[in-house]
Amino acid sequence: MLVAWRYRKRKNSFIQSFDPRAWIIFYACFLFATLSFWDVRFLLPFFVIAIFTLITSGVKWHEMRRAFLFIVGFVFFFAFLTFLTGRGGSEVYKEEHLIWEFKGSFSILSWTPVLKVTVERAFFAISQLVRVTSIAVMTILIPYSLNPALYGITFKGIGLPDKFAYAMDLTMRFIPTFGRDFQLTMDAQRARGYELDKISGGLIQQVRKLGPVIVPVTIHAIIGSEDIIDAMDLRAFGVGARTWTDVLAYQFRDRLLIAFGVVILLVSIVVGFMGYGAFWVPEVLAKIFS
Amino acid sequence: MTSPVKPLVVDNLSFRYRDRQGAAIHNISFEAKPGEILLIAGASGCGKTTMIRAINGLIPRSYKGEMGGQILVFGEEVKNWKLSQISQKIGTVLQDPERQILGTKVLNEIAFGLENLAMPRDEIFTRVDEALNFLKISHLRDRETFNLSGGEKQKVALAGVLAMRPSILLLDEPLASLDPASAQDTLDAVRALANQGMTILLVEHRVEDVLRIHPERVMFMSEGEIRYLGDVQGLSKVVNYREVKLPEEQIVTRAKREPAPVQIKILPGVTNSQSEKAALVKFQDVAFGYDAEREVLHGINLEINRGDVIAVLGPNGAGKTTFVKHAIGLLKPKSGNVFVNGRDTREASVAEIAGMLGYVFQSPSHMLFAPTVREELAFGPTNLRHPKEQIEQEVKEALKIVNLSDNENDPPLALSFGQQKRVSIAAILAMRSKILVMDEPTAGQDYQNYMNFMDSILQMPVFEAILFITHDVDLAVIYANRVLMVNDGRLVADGTPQDVLRDFDRLKANRLVPTSLLALNLKRLSATGRFMRAEALAHV
Known part of the structure; x- marks a missing residue:
């Protein structure tokens, strides 16, 4: 199955010991607080929180291996690419201190490849890695830890309207169905000799060649959505305020977690306004390579 | 009052x-x-x-x-x-x-x-x-x-x-x-x-x-x-x-007043020459599981031969679709082997197998995508790298067989459900597949439409064997010359419809219910010697 929910109730899971609303609020605070820093010294506490959450989540390595390796691999790849090209970081630093330079002994159309390793590029790559990995780890853990049956009441509980909150529930319900339809279409086209991994050509050409998968999946989703809308209408959805059978209740520890998240966010904002937390390289390294 | x-x-x-x-x-x-x-x-x-x-x-x-x-x-x-x-x-x-x-x-x-x-x-x-x-x-x-x-x-x-x-x-x-x-x-x-x-x-x-x-x-x-x-x-x-x-008794009563139906010739293209005796598909101790913890197919052994019209019966979730997906190589066995035309599916891509075995999924909307029926039909042979002129010929022939020549420039998704089903069969025909595998071929169609559909498929001269998954016991009675019963990932019965379907306890154990057509056929089996549709029984 292409999409299957990874959630299950886990023993001694730190995330699962909290009300899902409290965790979502904490997660949002964590996210915005992390995004307000580029200084690796300020980012390290967030990284520690993320690693602590990961270790205490109760999620087994074999369960999350594929998702984890994919996302962290993706983060490494882009951090490395930024390190090699120097693009991206130029917005947060003005000057660079060269550590080592490689100049190609050949030219392509009168362009000679040059690779510069500078203190700033190295520290930008490290900061980017720590920053995005912290957020990625906290995000990956959500589908493994929060009960999809409670998404609706969770979002209702943090103040969203009934219709929007139920839309979250409905999305969670139909993602596996959509995944199954996608897999069926893939199988049906493979049975006609279609090989997705052998698609070649330019970007537009590649997108066009995805038509045999995208068109049936979209058409099927549209046809299916008519039934879904009928089913909702026929059971009086959206006629007014609704009851939610699931009930969530805050405990003391949940309030503590929310307070902790809010404090982190406020402190981050204040620290940012005070001019701290911007991109940083150790002065000693800058001096050595100046 | x-x-x-x-x-x-x-x-x-x-x-x-x-x-x-x-x-x-x-x-x-x-x-x-x-x-x-x-x-x-x-x-x-x-x-x-x-x-x-x-x-x-x-x-x-x-x-x-x-x-x-x-x-x-x-x-x-x-x-x-x-x-x-x-x-x-x-x-x-x-x-x-x-x-x-x-x-x-x-x-x-x-x-x-x-x-x-x-x-x-x-x-x-x-x-x-x-x-x-x-x-x-x-x-x-x-x-x-x-x-x-x-x-x-x-x-x-x-x-x-x-x-x-x-x-x-x-x-x-x-x-x-x-x-x-x-x-x-x-x-x-x-x-x-x-x-x-x-x-x-x-x-x-x-x-x-x-x-x-x-x-x-x-x-x-x-x-x-x-x-x-x-x-x-x-x-x-x-x-x-x-x-x-x-109910079949009522059909028999009505059909007696009408002329006897013309018997359809099933798989008219199959010959009985000695050189064609080798199995088209062979399952050898096949076991499979979607994950390491749970096996869903256990020790499947069977051969599909020329002339076979096989109905695969069994309850929802028994492993029927998983079983047939192995035949086209969409799934590879965890242990054991599947051979198609003598070639191990582990060593062949799905595209390579598709030239031999065509798989029609339950809902045509899962596969139709092209702007015209002609392009839809050319998709498979193009993927199989057939020469351009050959593809044109294959598309034309396939359209003729399913009687859709007048619709070749129509968008497939604008056709009726029955016509879409025929396009999905034609897409397989255009690849020159010799074995046709269908998952719930009658789903979503009314009685008259699906009987006409099955009659025309079975009479197509290009197929050498047909296998279909169904919940409809009567389809097995009318069209199959062999029944496979799958339950809990195991092949629990394999034989002629007369042998497999006569055991009502076995039917019950596999969540099947005897129909009036089956009962009538069993009652008259000594006179007919084989299963047949109710209209034909009326004239025996």
Whole structure:
């Protein structure tokens, strides 16, 4: 199955010991607080929180291996690419201190490849890695830890309207169905000799060649959505305020977690306004390579 | 004394969809009594679903158009009612429970309508438990809906409607995706509801199955009108037995008065030469699991030979589709081997196997994508790198065989469901596949359409073997010369239909229900020597 929910109730899971609303609020605070820093010294506490959450989540390595390796691999790849090209970081630093330079002994159309390793590029790559990995780890853990049956009441509980909150529930319900339809279409086209991994050509050409998968999946989703809308209408959805059978209740520890998240966010904002937390390289390294 | 108010009165109802020409239904008038099951039959497109949508209020609220006549529920016209008011009187179960189930958990799903009516939580739980108990599915209360079987999903969808305590229940082809035993369970529940006083309108192609629960009346619709409304006995006198699947004794009685049917020649292209005796497909100790923890196929051994027309029977979730996906290499065995034309599927790509074995999925909408039928058909051979001129020839021939030559420039998705099915077969024919594998070939089609469809497929000269997955025992009786029964990932029976289907205990153990055609064939087997369709039995 292409999409299957990874959630299950886990023993001694730190995330699962909290009300899902409290965790979502904490997660949002964590996210915005992390995004307000580029200084690796300020980012390290967030990284520690993320690693602590990961270790205490109760999620087994074999369960999350594929998702984890994919996302962290993706983060490494882009951090490395930024390190090699120097693009991206130029917005947060003005000057660079060269550590080592490689100049190609050949030219392509009168362009000679040059690779510069500078203190700033190295520290930008490290900061980017720590920053995005912290957020990625906290995000990956959500589908493994929060009960999809409670998404609706969770979002209702943090103040969203009934219709929007139920839309979250409905999305969670139909993602596996959509995944199954996608897999069926893939199988049906493979049975006609279609090989997705052998698609070649330019970007537009590649997108066009995805038509045999995208068109049936979209058409099927549209046809299916008519039934879904009928089913909702026929059971009086959206006629007014609704009851939610699931009930969530805050405990003391949940309030503590929310307070902790809010404090982190406020402190981050204040620290940012005070001019701290911007991109940083150790002065000693800058001096050595100046 | 005044007569009691009728639960449902439909008076001269008509409707035309806004974007279509001509009325979908017209002159529809009838009444329904408390405790009555009214079976509604008719070919696809005859207006059954439109009538159901008008009664449950989706027309004209969600589907716009011109509506005439009136609908009275307990004496009140529903025209100005809100949908939420109607839904408390009239419950509707749609054809595909997968799309109707909105909750992630069974409990949330059944509570959905009651939550929307803002009922107190205690009342909701009382009603949910009441519905679960009535349908004897309390054990499912905390299960995830996505992982339920087809039969369980249908019951959960029904429970969600029953929890709203409607007085009238509309069921739109509720048996379409169920194995025979699950269908029977659902029908028993429907009968029990009617016995408690509920008025039930049941739209269903599987007329014979519904007749087992003795519906009080039958309505037969054609071209948007009621052609027959009356007791069950009268139905067989007015409708063509080729349009509606009637009990076989009735068909035999009618068919005796007609000339004997021409016997169809199955797989006319198959020869019996010595050089072609090797197995087309061979399964050798095949075992498979989607994950390391659970094996879903265990030790499958079999051969598919030239001339085989194989029906694969078994309950929902038995592993039938997993089994046939191994034949085309979409799945590779965890242990054992599958050989297609002597080649191990582990060493061949799906594309390479597709030239030999074509797989038609249940729903054509899962594969159709091209702007024209011609391009749709050219897709497979192009992927297989056939030369351009050859592809043109293959497409032309395939179109001719499925009788769609006039539609080659039409968009496949604009064709009728039956025509789309034929396009999906033609797509396989164009690849010059020798073995045809079909998953539920009759699903979503009415009786007459699917019998015509099967007749034409079986008579195509290009196939050397055909294998189809089905829940319909009669399809196996009429068309197959070999039956495979799969249950719990094991091949539990493999033989001629006469040998495999005669054992009613085995059928029961595999959630199959003997049909009247099977019973009649077994009764006359000593005279006929083989199974045949009812029209042919009438002349033996």
